[in-house]
Amino acid sequence: MNTDPMVPDLFRVQKVRKETLDTFTLELSPKQKKFRFEPGQFNMLYVSGAGEIPISISGNPNQPESLIHTTRAVGSVTNAMRKLKAGDYLGVRGPFGTKWPVDKAMGDDVVIITGGIGLAPLRPAVYDILAKRGRYGNVVLLYGARTPEDILYPKEIMGWRSRFDMDVHVTVDRAAGSWHSNVGVVTKLIPKAPFDPQNTTAFICGPEVMIRFTTQELKKRGLSDDKIYVSMERNMKCAIGFCGHCQLGPYFVCKDGPVFRYDEIKRLLEIREV
Amino acid sequence: METLKQYLQEHPFFEGLPENDVDLLVGCAKNVRFETGAQIFREGEKANQFFILRHGRVAIDIYSPGKGNITVETLDAGEVFGWSWLVPPFCWNFDARVIELTRAVAMDAECLRKKLKSDPRLGYEMFKRFAKVMTQRLQAQRVQLLDVYSA
Numbered sequence: 121m122n123t124d125p126m127v128p129d130l131f132r133v134q135k136v137r138k139e140t141l142d143t144f145t146l147e148l149s150p151k152q153k154k155f156r157f158e159p160g161q162f163n164m165l166y167v168s169g170a171g172e173i174p175i176s177i178s179g180n181p182n183q184p185e186s187l188i189h190t191t192r193a194v195g196s197v198t199n200a201m202r203k204l205k206a207g208d209y210l211g212v213r214g215p216f217g218t219k220w221p222v223d224k225a226m227g228d229d230v231v232i233i234t235g236g237i238g239l240a241p242l243r244p245a246v247y248d249i250l251a252k253r254g255r256y257g258n259v260v261l262l263y264g265a266r267t268p269e270d271i272l273y274p275k276e277i278m279g280w281r282s283r284f285d286m287d288v289h290v291t292v293d294r295a296a297g298s299w300h301s302n303v304g305v306v307t308k309l310i311p312k313a314p315f316d317p318q319n320t321t322a323f324i325c326g327p328e329v330m331i332r333f334t335t336q337e338l339k340k341r342g343l344s345d346d347k348i349y350v351s352m353e354r355n356m357k358c359a360i361g362f363c364g365h366c367q368l369g370p371y372f373v374c375k376d377g378p379v380f381r382y383d384e385i386k387r388l389l390e391i392r393e394v
Numbered sequence: 395m396e397t398l399k400q401y402l403q404e405h406p407f408f409e410g411l412p413e414n415d416v417d418l419l420v421g422c423a424k425n426v427r428f429e430t431g432a433q434i435f436r437e438g439e440k441a442n443q444f445f446i447l448r449h450g451r452v453a454i455d456i457y458s459p460g461k462g463n464i465t466v467e468t469l470d471a472g473e474v475f476g477w478s479w480l481v482p483p484f485c486w487n488f489d490a491r492v493i494e495l496t497r498a499v500a501m502d503a504e505c506l507r508k509k510l511k512s513d514p515r516l517g518y519e520m521f522k523r524f525a526k527v528m529t530q531r532l533q534a535q536r537v538q539l540l541d542v543y544s545a
Contacts, residue, residue: 236543266543293538295465300493303453303468305537330542
């Protein structure tokens with residue numbers, strides 16, 4: 121592994137899997153045998169000739185033999201990434217950033233709230249929590265998507281749902297045909313979710329507007345700001361806190377985040393222009 | 395066995411209503427049951443009732459020609475639904491379809507309108523309670539319109 125954090129290592133593409141209409145998963149094999157990371161961290165992925173972007177790691181931290189990223193094809197780099205095939209190479213720098221506080225949450229109920237592609241950065245936390253399931257109280261996943269076709273990792277969600285030790289609730293914004301589950305925004309699932317607000321840690325990942333409404337609902341249930349953790353997204357470039365592209369008030373999201381305790385950044389989210 | 399009066403008294407929507415008000419309301423209430431797939435009401439039909447869902451799940455649908463029913467919201471146990479009975483011309487604006495066996499308390503709108511007209515204090519109280527439900531639904535729909543998962 122390279123010791124200079126600005127120099128990418130080459131990783132071989134093992135598999136490219138289409139998840140939904142516009143999202144896909146890249147399975148990479150590390151040059152060395154294992155790639156260790158913490159749930160919530162991200163890598164800088166570099167496609168030759170296209171550019172470099174930050175992508176959260178979405179694989180299992182307890183299975184470091186393969187490195188997994190799920191992302192949405194929205195720009196030139198991610199579109200170039202989608203065209204990669206097994207056997208191609210891409211550059212990887214990382215892992216960078218802070219982690220979901222899975223250890224600190226031990227003993228508490230854990231409620232994980234996310235929407236759309238936001239499930240990808242939280243999936244490593246779900247894997248980790250389930251690997252040490254006995255150390256947590258209730259484990260609840262509340263997930264929202266635009267339509268049933270936009271649900272990420274549907275087979276895995278069904279697997280989690282069938283467990284007796286995890287509550288999984290999925291909702292979509294609109295549905296037609298055979299969908300028999302919830303329709304409505306993800307925040308509507310919070311009032312009835314089975315967790316004890318006095319002993320709960322919440323992990324939220326999604327666009328800032330979703331974070332805003334989600335924290336409001338959690339607070340109505342009685343959760344305090346210091347028990348809520350959110351993953352922030354900014355324009356990360358160097359990933360080591362030098363360039364300043366991802367500055368959020370006094371923080372660099374790449375280095376001080378992306379996972380923040382809500383009370384630390386709450387004030388910054390309330391300002392219309394930071 | 396829980397009576398209708400007990401159920402309404404304990405339901406958050408009716409919380410704090412004096413007992414004689416609850417008695418008045420119970421006079422307009424009955425238990426109903428709908429099988430999976432049943433249509434509770436359809437857009438354009440007369441809104442003769444509102445419902446308190448005791449068990450099950452109901453989809454609020456909009457019918458779109460060529461696309462069929464599009465579900466815009468689902469309602470679960472404990473929720474109150476149907477407010478078209480409050481506002482002229484008293485017609486449903488959406489369809490309500492049962493997606494899981496549903497038990498509910500149905501409140502007869504004709505009966506209620508008469509009672510609320512003759513008792514404006516209770517009428518005001520009911521409007522306040524419905525306004526709260528309507529505001530919550532409107533806020534949820536606005537968040538839904540933001541397409542919060544797209545970014």
